[in-house]
Amino acid sequence: MAGHTKAAGKSVTSRALNVLGAFDQENPVLGLSEIARRSGTPVATCHRLLGELTEWGALAKTTGGRYQIGYRLWTLGMLAPVQKGLREVAAPYMHDVLFATRHVVNLFVLEDARALLLERIAGTAVGQPVARVGERLLLHTSAGGKVLLAYAPVSVLEQAFAELKQETRHSITDPARLQREIVKIREQGYATTIEEHALGTSGLAVPVFGAGGRVIAALGAVGIGATPPPVARTLPALQVAAKAIGRTLGVTG
Template sequence: MVTDSERSDPTRESSVLLRGLAILGCFDSPMPVITASAIVKQTGLPPATVHRILTILIEGGAVERVSRGSYRLGLKMWRLGSSVPQARVLRDVALPFLEDLYETTHEVVHLAVRDGLETLYIEKISGRGAVSVTSRVGRRLPLHATGPGKVLLAYGPRDVFDQLVARGLPALTPQTITDPDAIRRSIAEIRRSGYALSREESSVGTASVAAPIFGSLREIIASVSVVVPASTFNPWTLAPVVRAVALGISRGMGAPSR
């Protein structure tokens, strides 16, 4: 039983909050539903502690119980995430351009940002006839394995590449580039051309063109891409269109015209 003194103990309250954040962090995965046992394994917390904190998160609307022992993020977390100022402004500015890109290509269109050493997809537009991809809003993939990620890597802080190599470069498909020197050459080419090409590096049967989106300080803040079937991939046609869309979004975000 928790006493009044324990409830008012700042150290204990901080500990509970950190444990709650650790549990919420477990939902940061491609799988939308996770089990309590998986949370225990990922966090190293005792099962009783995980169960108690999950109960609190469910009462607060941050987590939903899907079935016995299985959970997913609640709508409250989605609403909070959607209200983050930078992401909200970026999506609001980018959406008309993304819709134009979709209407021009009728293929999968992505808007992505860098989150640590990963590509985070924050918007996706797709139609029934578009190529099948595994991406979804909120999904994260390694920077080196995606077109948008390589763009973010090419124009981002130089130490991010070193951190990525130190962590390891997993292969998502047989075509994923995992050699550091090859990725370094790819990054140099992206900076020269202004766009990234990716063929079957993140999913078999797909190819993409991605371009950088810059902010008011000429810093990279996101990347935009279009994904097409690898069998019909024509980068020389797609690249100018994707670059034009990226330029339009950049100007909308206050980037200098030059």
């Protein structure tokens, strides 16, 4: 089982894989002793492997001296058929949204109770994006994250509600208020944010439905200022693109 693997061999490769296997959805950030225990690796050996994995980019060290999965593993993960296919399918439709709305266009997927920014399309006249591709945002502070949260499993909802951090003075930290917003998102089919992730930016996002009506991603537009991108002009463009992405994935998947 992930996160509780015992050393299957004594090769460097197997031990390194066991160290990486110590991380899972419930434990995305771990300290040395935790990793050693969960991977069944001696502390001294674990410390050496952590240094090598961090240097290579498979792991990254936090400001508190703990470890999390690094950017290089994420980059390799983008080569996986599911993620790579979604990005390739979505890109042309995201360009259409950019052309129609003149707003930064983001594509988010759910990962470890976070909104992973899988792709972003921006032009020269739409402002500076505040999130980078590969960044994982809190679900309750971004429009795309709220969409993913509204259709997420109960376990993800519980985790998100347990960590309602305030990123700006506008972030929703009241569980009752957030619950009402989730109900509203499900009813109207889109989510908005007003300077909840970063001051000076607001967002609008819609779900991307896959096979069986499952939400596989969130497609959003980010505007500059304290007002979300105008619903009348932006929402139809996002909805058309989201439906096209879902339909194309259904045909090619």
